[in-house]
Amino acid sequence: xxxxxxxxxxxxxxxxxxxxxxxxxQNQSFLETVENIGxxxxxxxxxxxxxGTQLLSNTNFGQQQFACQRYYQVCNVFDxxxxxxxSFPIRSYILFMNxxxxxxxxxxxxxxxxxxASNKYxxxxxxxxxxxxxxxxxxDPWQQASKKTRSTCIKSYVADCHQCARYVELEAxxxxxxQALKDIxxxxxxxxxxxxxxxxxxxxxxxxxxxxxxxxx
Numbered sequence: 261x262x263x264x265x266x267x268x269x270x271x272x273x274x275x276x277x278x279x280x281x282x283x284x285x286q287n288q289s290f291l292e293t294v295e296n297i298g299x300x301x302x303x304x305x306x307x308x309x310x311x312g313t314q315l316l317s318n319t320n321f322g323q324q325q326f327a328c329q330r331y332y333q334v335c336n337v338f339d340x341x342x343x344x345x346x347s348f349p350i351r352s353y354i355l356f357m358n359x360x361x362x363x364x365x366x367x368x369x370x371x372x373x374x375x376x377a378s379n380k381y382x383x384x385x386x387x388x389x390x391x392x393x394x395x396x397x398x399x400d401p402w403q404q405a406s407k408k409t410r411s412t413c414i415k416s417y418v419a420d421c422h423q424c425a426r427y428v429e430l431e432a433x434x435x436x437x438x439q440a441l442k443d444i445x446x447x448x449x450x451x452x453x454x455x456x457x458x459x460x461x462x463x464x465x466x467x468x469x470x471x472x473x474x475x476x477x
Contacts (some may be wrong), residue, residue, distance in 0.1 A: 261313040261352040267301045275425035311366040335364035339373040397424035417444045
């Protein structure tokens with residue numbers, strides 16, 4: 261169920277929900293639906309070997325075995341468990357926390373993250389940083405793990421537009437981008453420009469009795 265869910269979920273994550281809906285819900289036979297699911301899995305390079313506990317527990321090095329290291333972090337530190345939404349689930353109800361606890365233990369042996377300790381170590385959302393910007397697409401489920409409250413030195417923007425999902429604000433601009441997306445990109449550039457100016461305005465150095473101000477140009 262983990263693998264089957266991951267075939268459809270990235271379509272939502274990356275702004276392709278319309279495409280995957282058309283691929284799966286058009287008038288077709290069951291066999292054609294299965295074939296379309298398989299074809300869609302190949303688009304996102306999803307391989308069944310990245311999901312099976314027996315294959316992931318194999319510690320032999322391989323160029324295509326990156327999933328082993330990734331899920332080791334999931335099971336030991338970050339608790340990136342893919343549970344279904346209670347309101348609008350696109351993952352199976354089988355994939356609740358008891359499933360992941362068993363999955364991690366079978367794969368890596370007595371492994372399950374201490375989320376309190378992890379948040380304490382990495383500070384969670386209590387980020388002690390300045391001149392930082394968080395941007396999210398409105399349709400990206402990962403925005404729930406982002407910081408959406410603003411402060412003087414930390415900005416947060418959400419692109420509320422059609423199929424505005426993961427990384428949408430980082431993609432190359434194109435003519436049919438929504439106005440909401442264009443506005444967020446403009447705000448990001450303005451923030452960085454202001455922070456850069458503030459930095460250079462504070463820079464001075466002395467030569468003898470003469471003090472100079474460092475220009476940003």
